[in-house]
Amino acid sequence: MKKEGLSKKERIRKNKEFAKVFKEGKKLWINSILLIIYTPNDLGYRRLGIVVSKKIKKATQRNKVKRWIRELFRRNKDWFPESCDVIIIPHPNLINLSYKELLEKVKRELLSLRSKSDFYGKGYN
RNA sequence: AGGGUUUAAGAGGUGGUUGCUCUGGGAGUUCUUUGAAAAGCUCCCAGGGAGGAAAGUCCGGGCUCCACAGGGGAGGACGCCGGGUAACACCCGGAGGGAGUAAUCCCUGGAAAGGGCCACAGAAAACAGACCACCAGCGGCCUAAGGAGUUUUUAAAAACUCCUUAGGUGCGGGCAAGGGUGAAAAGGUGGGGUAAGAGCCCACCGCACCGGAUGGUAACAUCCGGUGGCACGGUAACCCCCGUCCGGAGCAAGGCCAAAAAGAGCGCGACGGGUGCCCCGCCCAAUGCGCUCGGGUAGGCCGCUUGAGGGUAGGAGUAAUCCUACCCCCAGAGAAAUAACCACCACCUGGGUAAUUUUUUCACAAAGAUGAAAAAAUUACCCAGGUAACAGAACCCGGCUUACUUAAACCCUGCUU
RNA sequence: GCCCCCAUCGUCUAGCCAGGUCCAGGACACCGGCCUUUCACGCCGGCGACAGGGGUUCAAAUCCCCUUGGGGGCG
Numbered sequence: 001m002k003k004e005g006l007s008k009k010e011r012i013r014k015n016k017e018f019a020k021v022f023k024e025g026k027k028l029w030i031n032s033i034l035l036i037i038y039t040p041n042d043l044g045y046r047r048l049g050i051v052v053s054k055k056i057k058k059a060t061q062r063n064k065v066k067r068w069i070r071e072l073f074r075r076n077k078d079w080f081p082e083s084c085d086v087i088i089i090p091h092p093n094l095i096n097l098s099y100k101e102l103l104e105k106v107k108r109e110l111l112s113l114r115s116k117s118d119f120y121g122k123g124y125n
Numbered sequence: 126a127g128g129g130u131u132u133a134a135g136a137g138g139u140g141g142u143u144g145c146u147c148u149g150g151g152a153g154u155u156c157u158u159u160g161a162a163a164a165g166c167u168c169c170c171a172g173g174g175a176g177g178a179a180a181g182u183c184c185g186g187g188c189u190c191c192a193c194a195g196g197g198g199a200g201g202a203c204g205c206c207g208g209g210u211a212a213c214a215c216c217c218g219g220a221g222g223g224a225g226u227a228a229u230c231c232c233u234g235g236a237a238a239g240g241g242c243c244a245c246a247g248a249a250a251a252c253a254g255a256c257c258a259c260c261a262g263c264g265g266c267c268u269a270a271g272g273a274g275u276u277u278u279u280a281a282a283a284a285c286u287c288c289u290u291a292g293g294u295g296c297g298g299g300c301a302a303g304g305g306u307g308a309a310a311a312g313g314u315g316g317g318g319u320a321a322g323a324g325c326c327c328a329c330c331g332c333a334c335c336g337g338a339u340g341g342u343a344a345c346a347u348c349c350g351g352u353g354g355c356a357c358g359g360u361a362a363c364c365c366c367c368g369u370c371c372g373g374a375g376c377a378a379g380g381c382c383a384a385a386a387a388g389a390g391c392g393c394g395a396c397g398g399g400u401g402c403c404c405c406g407c408c409c410a411a412u413g414c415g416c417u418c419g420g421g422u423a424g425g426c427c428g429c430u431u432g433a434g435g436g437u438a439g440g441a442g443u444a445a446u447c448c449u450a451c452c453c454c455c456a457g458a459g460a461a462a463u464a465a466c467c468a469c470c471a472c473c474u475g476g477g478u479a480a481u482u483u484u485u486u487c488a489c490a491a492a493g494a495u496g497a498a499a500a501a502a503u504u505a506c507c508c509a510g511g512u513a514a515c516a517g518a519a520c521c522c523g524g525c526u527u528a529c530u531u532a533a534a535c536c537c538u539g540c541u542u
Numbered sequence: 543g544c545c546c547c548c549a550u551c552g553u554c555u556a557g558c559c560a561g562g563u564c565c566a567g568g569a570c571a572c573c574g575g576c577c578u579u580u581c582a583c584g585c586c587g588g589c590g591a592c593a594g595g596g597g598u599u600c601a602a603a604u605c606c607c608c609u610u611g612g613g614g615g616c617g
Contacts, residue, residue, distance in 0.1 A: 004143060015460080058516070060516050067463085071144085071465055074145095241560090375544075526607100526608070526609095528609105
């Protein structure tokens with residue numbers, strides 16, 4: 001598996017899998033911009049799913065947001081908990097930010113959470 | 126300088142790093158007694174990877190299934206003429222009418238086949254009729270004057286009847302020229318005519334119909350002759366009539382494979398289904414078919430990209446478009462692929478430096494020249510920032526519409542020379 | 543992706559098919575007044591809408607086209 005790749009294996013692609021994460025996952029708000037839902041899997045690696053609401057009207061803007069989030073996840077996989085299915089739901093206001101601003105905010109929030117043991121520790125499983 | 130109209134063009138480029146997807150090639154690995162092949166997975170190499178509107182889903186096709194799409198009805202679409210096209214509601218060229226000072230744009234079968242509607246206002250809204258006004262030639266009636274006759278009477282005079290003239294008219298009539306309206310009111314001008322008037326009659330113009338000639342493939346145009354005094358408002362994006370066209374559904378069409386599960390009840394020989402507008406016709410039919418309830422899957426493959434394809438050159442045509450030759454293969458995803466960052470070039474904005482030109486001021490007694498300072502314009506270099514807007518394929522094409530940014534040409538108005 | 547449907551006061555709706563009498567009617571809500579010691583009920587009055595643009599027509603909520611915003615269905 002590539003370090004900074006994001007192949008089909010590493011994406012959540014089926015309706016069942018999405019439903020499972022929504023049902024069992026823990027929710028985490030990042031600055032009222034992203035909603036991250038995660039639940040452990042037994043694959044040994046992280047998987048990503050993105051849900052963008054149609055409140056973002058234009059298809060081009062929805063695609064842009066998805067690409068940003070995919071880029072964010074791919075570059076910084078170790079910010080997220082190990083061996084987990086992660087779903088990210090962006091808030092419609094995300095469109096008003098630039099990619100750099102988004103990156104900064106998420107980095108600050110996730111790294112501070114990561115230092116706490118209940119997010120990234122053994123008691124997690 | 127301002128306003129307007131039309132047409133055309135455009136969607137930043139190159140390279141690199143990390144990553145996604147498809148195709149082709151290669152290597153490894155899993156399974157097996159062994160070997161090989163196929164498939165999956167991982168890695169490497171090479172190549173391709175959104176639009177002019179991909180959009181809205183408004184039209185027209187291809188394609189697939191329903192029977193091979195046949196007949197009738199219903200329903201829908203279109204509508205001047207000619208051409209283009211696979212087809213169109215599209216495009217090109219023309220005709221007639223309308224809007225605008227103009228560039229230019231817009232509209233298009235039939236209202237004497239029939240039905241409906243035309244509010245308010247107005248005399249009257251489609252058969253013509255006649256509210257006001259006008260007229261007094263005709264029949265009445267009223268008033269006045271004059272004349273004649275009869276009756277009463279001595280006479281004067283009175284009454285009645287008739288005639289004539291003049292005036293009048295809430296009567297019978299004449300008339301449609303004028304009339305506050307309205308979107309729309311039954312030709313216009315002049316003359317004759319009359320009681321008053323009027324296509325009532327006449328001249329010219331207009332209009333309708335008929336016949337002919339010329340030009341044009343045609344729509345139509347021009348001209349000549351005749352007939353008609355003129356009869357015939359609007360609305361068909363109301364119904365309708367005429368002509369032309371359309372069978373229905375849509376790639377979630379449709380086909381194949383795999384997996385899972387639990388059945389129960391009811392109906393069915395001219396009834397039901399295939400059929401998703403209806404009827405006919407056609408096809409199917411008993412270890413069959415349909416309906417209702419309940420249960421189980423909702424995975425993979427094909428369709429899926431070579432096509433009314435693109436580029437270049439030549440030819441035909443006013444043009445839309447078509448023909449010929451050569452070359453090219455150019456997205457195929459499926460919780461859905463193009464992003465992030467960097468460098469350079471190009472463009473735009475702001476600032477700085479230098480050079481050139483012009484103007485003003487100062488220095489020398491004055492002019493010129495020279496020097497200095499300030500302002501403006503152009504060019505070059507450097508620095509900083511930005512690189513957009515409209516917007517994302519989902520079977521594929523041809524259009525329309527709605528969006529974005531520029532440029533050019535043309536028209537009108539104003540000012541300067 | 544494809545195929546349909548809808549849009550009228552703050553809310554629910556009538557009118558649309560067959561255009562005019564509609565500066566659009568009704569109910570609830572809101573505001574003001576009357577009634578009542580006060581509130582409620584009741585009575586009277588008021589405020590308030592045709593999604594936006596263009597066209598046909600003398601005249602459009604209604605007919606036609608475009609845009610916008612909602613809702614539903616499919617294997």
